[in-house]
Every structure is written in C-alpha cells, then in structure tokens.
Amino acid sequence: MPLIRQTAIGDNANFVSIIATHLEIDAPMVRIALYVCPQTVLSSLGMADDALRLANQLAGERLFEVSRLSADGQPVDLGSAQLRVDGDLRLADGADLLLIPATGSAIERTLNGNPELLAWLATRPASQQLASLCSSACLLAAAGVLDGRRATTHWALAGAFRQRFPRVNLQVDELFTEDGNRFCSGGAQAGLDLCLHLIAWHGGDWLAERVAGALVFERGRGRQSRFAPLLPELLLEDGLIAPLLRWLQQHHAQAIDLPRLARQANCSTRTLLRRFKAATGLTPNDYLQRLRISAAQSALRNPARSLEQVAAQVGYADRATFAKLFKQLCGETPGAFRKRLTRHPATTHNPL
Structure with a gap:
C-alpha cells in the first residue's frame, strides 16, 4: 500500500485546488497505455484519460504516465475526430497496464478490426495488467487471456458474449471484476468504477475517493443489474x-x-x-x-x-x-x- 502524506494546496486557479486537499503519495510511477482503434468510443477513452490525469493532479505528482497508442502508431479516425496517438503497440510492451476503452461495435466487427491487438494480447505474461471497459472485454476474451477467469461486460452483450466465449466466467451483474491481473468493467459509467478501482490499486483508496469526489461520482454503487x-x-x-x-x-x-x-x-x-x-x-x-x-x-x-x-x-x-x-x-x-x-x-x- 503506498504511503500518503496530506498537505494543503495553495491558491490556484485550477479547480482541483478548490475541491480537494493535496495528497503527496510515495508510490512508483505507473505506466498506462490506452489502446485506440476505429471502434473506440471517444467518451469512454476521455473518461479514463480524465480520471487518471485528475489523479495525478490530486496526487501532486505524475503517479500515472498515460499514453495513447494504436496498432500502427498512426492517427485513428473515430468518425467524429482524428485522434493522434503516442506510438504503436510496441509502446505497450513496457507498460504496466494496457487499458482498452469501450468499443461501440458488435463483437465480430470489433474482433475483425483489431487483429494486431489480438495477436499482441495472446503473448502477454500473467504479470502484465490488462483492463477492458464495457464492450471491449470481447478483445481480451478472444485473445484467451480471460479463459477461466471472472469478467464482465455491458449487460446488453451478455448473451452474445457467453455464446462466443464459453470459457470466460462472465459475471454480468458486477460493475467491474478483478481476477489476477485481468480487470473488466460493465457498461458505460461502470468504466469509471473500474478506473477508480485501478487508481486505488496503485495510488491508494484515499486518492480514489478524492478523484470520485472531484468527478461528483458515487463509488460502491452496487451491481450492474440494478441499471439494466x-x-x-x-x-x-x-x-x-x-x-x-x-x-x-x-x-x-x-x-x-x-x-x-x-x-x-x-x-x-x-x-x-x-x-x-x-x-x-x-x-x-x-x-x-x-x-x-x-x-x-x-x-x-x-x-x-x-x-x-x-x-x-x-x-x-x-x-x-x-x-x-x-x-x-x-x-x-x-x-x-x-x-x-x-x-x-x-x-x-x-x-x-
């Protein structure tokens, strides 16, 4: 568990200085790679990116080194925007955690559109953390890294997911799951529940609580089934x-x-x-x-x-x-x- 020192924030135009006390956290920097593909839901990517960068602001240091990558390192056309990235999949080799934002497409379309990622995922050691938000759990499942593990996805995909990936122990009621170094979230805003869990994992629960407060978000919201x-x-x-x-x-x-x-x-x-x-x-x-x-x-x-x-x-x-x-x-x-x-x-x- 990282050590936390609480100090006062000075006067600052940044809204973070208004809503929280400053936390100095003695923890090693965590390298997080956000994978972007044409099927990526921009709001899901932004939600994860914002939560991690806000955690850095509240921690008073660069606790999370966040990068964006694509299969080939080229900008990704998301339909409504062209998104620049920091590199290709080789950048993820040195990451502590690869996080895949939600994909808004049907399962087969998502899988067919990301052969490079599937090949890369299949080679990952058990020690590397892999996380999926919402519908992107299908990518982890297709690569075999969720076989025999607990996982979740958007409640509306449960039937198709079970049929396509029978070796995965799907827990669709859960807002997020953790099984070893494999993390999955349920639908939409459940992705923020998982991001906060990962922030707590690496930076401490207190930091996650501060991030949740800054985002006006209630942690511990129960089960995904209550929304579905x-x-x-x-x-x-x-x-x-x-x-x-x-x-x-x-x-x-x-x-x-x-x-x-x-x-x-x-x-x-x-x-x-x-x-x-x-x-x-x-x-x-x-x-x-x-x-x-x-x-x-x-x-x-x-x-x-x-x-x-x-x-x-x-x-x-x-x-x-x-x-x-x-x-x-x-x-x-x-x-x-x-x-x-x-x-x-x-x-x-x-x-x-």
Whole structure:
C-alpha cells in the first residue's frame, strides 16, 4: 500500500485546488497505455484519460504516465475526430497496464478490426495488467487471456458474449471484476468504477475517493443489474428463445413454471433448459425473477404505490419474498431504491 502524506494546496486557479486537499503519495510511477482503434468510443477513452490525469493532479505528482497508442502508431479516425496517438503497440510492451476503452461495435466487427491487438494480447505474461471497459472485454476474451477467469461486460452483450466465449466466467451483474491481473468493467459509467478501482490499486483508496469526489461520482454503487432491463431479445440469434422472451415480457406477473414455458415454446423441457441457458446465461426461473424485479424498478417510480402493491403487480404474493429477491439482484432494498430515485431522478437507468 503506498504511503500518503496530506498537505494543503495553495491558491490556484485550477479547480482541483478548490475541491480537494493535496495528497503527496510515495508510490512508483505507473505506466498506462490506452489502446485506440476505429471502434473506440471517444467518451469512454476521455473518461479514463480524465480520471487518471485528475489523479495525478490530486496526487501532486505524475503517479500515472498515460499514453495513447494504436496498432500502427498512426492517427485513428473515430468518425467524429482524428485522434493522434503516442506510438504503436510496441509502446505497450513496457507498460504496466494496457487499458482498452469501450468499443461501440458488435463483437465480430470489433474482433475483425483489431487483429494486431489480438495477436499482441495472446503473448502477454500473467504479470502484465490488462483492463477492458464495457464492450471491449470481447478483445481480451478472444485473445484467451480471460479463459477461466471472472469478467464482465455491458449487460446488453451478455448473451452474445457467453455464446462466443464459453470459457470466460462472465459475471454480468458486477460493475467491474478483478481476477489476477485481468480487470473488466460493465457498461458505460461502470468504466469509471473500474478506473477508480485501478487508481486505488496503485495510488491508494484515499486518492480514489478524492478523484470520485472531484468527478461528483458515487463509488460502491452496487451491481450492474440494478441499471439494466433484461437482455433485449433483438440481440439474441436463437429463434426459439427470442419469441419466448417477448412472451415473458407480457406475462411475467402470472404463475409460470417450466412445463408452461415448454408448451409455449413448443419444445421439451430439456431442450428449453439447454437453449435458454445457452442464449441468456440464465435458467428460465432466474430470468423470470430478474424480469419481475426489472418491472418492479419501473413500478417503484410511482410513489403512490405501496411496496405490497408493487410486489403483487410484478408477480409476488408477499412483500418479504419480493424484498429478498430485490436486494439479492439489485444490492439494495426496494425502499432504498425508491429513496435513491427521489435524490437522483435522472440517473437511475443507464440504457445502451
């Protein structure tokens, strides 16, 4: 754990001097390479870059040496901007951490567009830290560096990710995962959760807290599942399961068991279980419970409805069962979720 000395910041026009005390941190400089490709989401790159550079300002020293690189060292056309970089992939050989911002493309397009990175990743030793934000986890997975490891990605890609990378232990509920020197974040703003975790890893938790405060960001926000409606059936390629998910969306409050679902899908229960798990990563019952809790999140936005009424509306006969499942899946009670809505009414849902 790095040593931290706290001192006062002098008068400075920089806003950092206003919102934080100065931290002098005795820690070696960490070299971080940000990989940029045509599929890179500019806001994800900027979020990571800003958090790391802000950490340097608050630390009062260059704790993180941040560079940007591309496969060939040439500027990258991001559509809305031409982004200059500091070098090619050889620059990453000497980095302590390679961080890949989110890629806004479908999995196959991202993989097909980055053969040089995949080849480089496949040669990485276990001692080198590799991190992905949001959808870019597919690049680490395709290179094999997540095999047998816990990982996460954007919740909307979970089904396709599981089908494409069955050797990865996908934990889509998590905002971020850490397994050895492999780090992954969930969707969108979960990338900042991971960046703060990496700042804490190298610079100490106190520094991460100061960066979060400067960015007006709440750490420890629970699970990704509390932000996500379930996997849109349009993202599924299974012609048996996608229509069934649409049917469940309309009938989730009813009494539903496996035989009824099998009849609805016109298949055996054994086939249903196998195909459903392959398509969604969940059993039918687990999916149904998540669907009900997702519906409950929407219903809780109406303050006129009691928790008992919300529970009944989404298919639960008693409030206790509803509350237990809600906390299990969302990381907070229905009451706490509703209270948070009144504090942050515009930030409770994070669509793809």
